[in-house]
Amino acid sequence: MAGRRRGRGNNAQQHQAPQHQRAGPRGSQREPAAFAKSTGCDSQTPHNKLTITQARRGTPANRPVRVYADGIFDLFHSGHARALMQAKNVFPNTYLIVGVCSDELTHKLKGYTVMTEDERYDALTHCRYVDEVVRDAPWTLTTDFLQRHKIDFVAHDDMPYTSAGSDDVYKHIKEAGMFVATERTEGISTSDLITRIVKDYDVYVRRNLQRGYTARELNVGYINEKKYRLQEQVDKMKETVRTVEEKSKHFVYRVEEKSHDLIHKWEEKSREFISNFLELFGPDGAWHVIQERSGRMLQALSPYSSPRGSPSSSPTRRRRSLSPDSSSASPSQSPSSLSPPPSPYSA
Numbered sequence: 409m410a411g412r413r414r415g416r417g418n419n420a421q422q423h424q425a426p427q428h429q430r431a432g433p434r435g436s437q438r439e440p441a442a443f444a445k446s447t448g449c450d451s452q453t454p455h456n457k458l459t460i461t462q463a464r465r466g467t468p469a470n471r472p473v474r475v476y477a478d479g480i481f482d483l484f485h486s487g488h489a490r491a492l493m494q495a496k497n498v499f500p501n502t503y504l505i506v507g508v509c510s511d512e513l514t515h516k517l518k519g520y521t522v523m524t525e526d527e528r529y530d531a532l533t534h535c536r537y538v539d540e541v542v543r544d545a546p547w548t549l550t551t552d553f554l555q556r557h558k559i560d561f562v563a564h565d566d567m568p569y570t571s572a573g574s575d576d577v578y579k580h581i582k583e584a585g586m587f588v589a590t591e592r593t594e595g596i597s598t599s600d601l602i603t604r605i606v607k608d609y610d611v612y613v614r615r616n617l618q619r620g621y622t623a624r625e626l627n628v629g630y631i632n633e634k635k636y637r638l639q640e641q642v643d644k645m646k647e648t649v650r651t652v653e654e655k656s657k658h659f660v661y662r663v664e665e666k667s668h669d670l671i672h673k674w675e676e677k678s679r680e681f682i683s684n685f686l687e688l689f690g691p692d693g694a695w696h697v698i699q700e701r702s703g704r705m706l707q708a709l710s711p712y713s714s715p716r717g718s719p720s721s722s723p724t725r726r727r728r729s730l731s732p733d734s735s736s737a738s739p740s741q742s743p744s745s746l747s748p749p750p751s752p753y754s755a
Contacts, residue, residue, distance in 0.1 A: 448556030507545025
């Protein structure tokens with residue numbers, strides 16, 4: 409029974425049937441599935457017994473194969489939907505009837521549910537694969553129930569389901585050749601979902617307190633309420649510190665990045681400066697060339713000193729320099745050379 413067994417199952421079939429198979433008697437499926445009458449199916453269409461081979465081959469449009477799947481369907485999830493999808497697509501022309509057990513029967517034979525029976529009934533009517541919902545479905549299928557609802561086949565995963573003092577509540581269905589197997593979806597079940605909530609109970613209590621639920625609504629005592637609220641404040645402070653740390657790390661990273669950029673630019677400028685310096689002041693640099701040219705220019709402008717034996721030291725130039733036409737005497741001449749000639753009358 410879908411939703412009855414706890415734990416994980418096998419991977420569900422992922423295939424999609426053609427659109428005309430998925431649509432079924434509900435057509436566009438824009439309306440919720442109908443609830444079955446307590447008296448059963450009142451269709452006047454002759455309902456002859458079908459074999460699986462006949463059902464797989466296809467039936468007339470006015471004689472769909474009536475497939476029944478039952479379960480608790482608490483916290484309706486994708487695992488439930490996939491099981492019903494398989495049941496809907498097991499035959500080309502399928503009318504899927506889903507039975508949902510009541511709260512009283514479920515609490516007695518399995519355990520407490522999260523959703524009420526009315527919530528579970530309503531959830532099934534909005535599943536696209538469901539054509540009809542049977543409320544207060546029986547735990548074990550009887551011949552009377554099968555005949556009243558004109559059920560051709562029962563769909564469920566083929567693992568034996570031990571319950572209500574039976575090794576397998578579907579054993580008589582399998583023996584009658586009315587059983588078609590579906591596969592369970594790995595990793596998702598009602599028990600798994602409840603386990604997740606119980607495992608992180610404190611997290612979800614704090615979550616709902618933050619969203620406005622009262623401690624009484626959550627069945628939380630005064631001390632625990634204060635503890636949860638204090639923990640919420642502590643977590644907020646931790647988150648603030650974490651945010652500041654992240655921003656600080658980002659700031660330090662930006663500073664380091666800019667420092668690397670500055671160092672890189674400084675290295676490039678240094679290399680450029682050294683290169684320019686060498687080009688200017690190096691052995692083959694422009695400054696050396698300028699000095700050489702400057703020296704040559706000064707050498708060309710400044711005459712060299714006259715060597716000995718040059719024309720400037722000839723007697724003619726010397727007499728010419730001592731001629732009376734000279735405008736002034738040489739400063740190097742001694743005073744005796746400038747004295748007047750001696751008088752003839754001197755002794």
